[in-house]
């Protein structure tokens with residue numbers, strides 16, 4: 001662990017967070033982007049070849065904002081199929097996969113090749129991505145995360161409880177005197193973790209929303225006795241119902257980190273607003289619906305050298321905030337991470353019969369409207385005209401009446417959006433395994 005590098009990243013992030021002028025922030029971005037682009041051209045045979053065509057008309061290899069937008073887009077599939085030539089550490093995909101799988105099965109070591117950590121992204125087994133992070137990058141990552149998340153700065157003693165789907169050096173690299181990181185494996189029984197949390201008494205609690213929601217129930221029942229200064233939701237979409245429940249029990253606003261294997265993309269400021277981490281990534285907007293501020297992020301990480309990420313199109317929907325954050329940061333404020341693009345439902349327009357996007361947030365609000373006796377739910381659009389709602393109600397409630405309430409909330413939504421009504425069917429709710437991403441709203445057919 002190189003404390004100097006961590007400290008430097010911490011200071012850099014703090015400085016960038018203090019930038020108030022958008023122009024200054026963009027100048028800084030372009031400077032870093034240019035340097036990174038030169039590095040990538042020199043060290044990644046894949047990108048060099050891939051950019052050749054776009055760069056034909058350039059009089060110099062110097063990147064500009066306009067030129068960046070002419071470079072081809074990346075996605076997971078392309079990244080994985082050219083893995084060997086894309087990464088700059090000379091690591092072969094086969095070897096990396098073998099190591100990562102073995103580590104996942106035994107769960108007792110973190111796979112490393114040289115000083116590069118190998119990780120697997122979550123996903124279905126045949127669709128998982130590999131990610132590589134060097135020791136240097138880990139240290140810088142840790143510094144940036146600390147700068148963005150420690151409520152009291154580095155001077156306070158903090159104890160962090162971190163619930164994660166997979167352990168990785170990436171997350172446990174921080175263990176200093178003032179700072180304790182305790183890792184909680186989501187594959188283990190959650191109730192066993194409650195005891196451990198009571199002993200640890202964390203000042204910062206980091207977990208996916210479903211776990212935070214479970215922990216707030218445990219707190220309500222008097223089994224969990226912790227009072228963290230900061231509660232942070234990670235990994236899944238935080239919906240309003242969970243947020244309210246967690247805030248009520250912990251007596252604190254819920255903060256958020258938006259991070260995936262492709263990068264550390266956003267974090268909440270002291271006001272609880274999510275800001276894009278534009279000090280380490282550049283994010284272009286591919287608009288889905290400009291009016292409501294919905295866009296798909298295209299990310300270029302100008303700090304990751306081992307596995308460069310340039311113009312990578314994520315499968316997520318972000319919603320721009322319509323008002324500036326009072327914290328004054330020049331980094332773009334977003335209202336929320338709404339879900340994945342595959343979570344958008346499509347229903348036929350009642351007028352012209354064309355498919356119209358019904359955003360996950362609309363569905364979540366309809367479920368919210370149907371009543372707070374619904375404890376857990378999942379809404380799946382199975383076919384153009386069929387939606388299945390699986391839900392679990394508070395015990396003792398009349399399930400029939402709740403079905404009626406849900407039907408009527410959906411009927412209102414369909415009328416308001418002027419789309420053809422879909423048939424609603426009901427099913428019992430089944431809790432997903434803790435290591436799976438929780439998707440409250442999803443679609444399993446394609447228009």
Ligand SMILES: [Zn+2]
Pocket residue numbers: 269270271272273275325326327328329
């Ligand atoms: Zn802010």
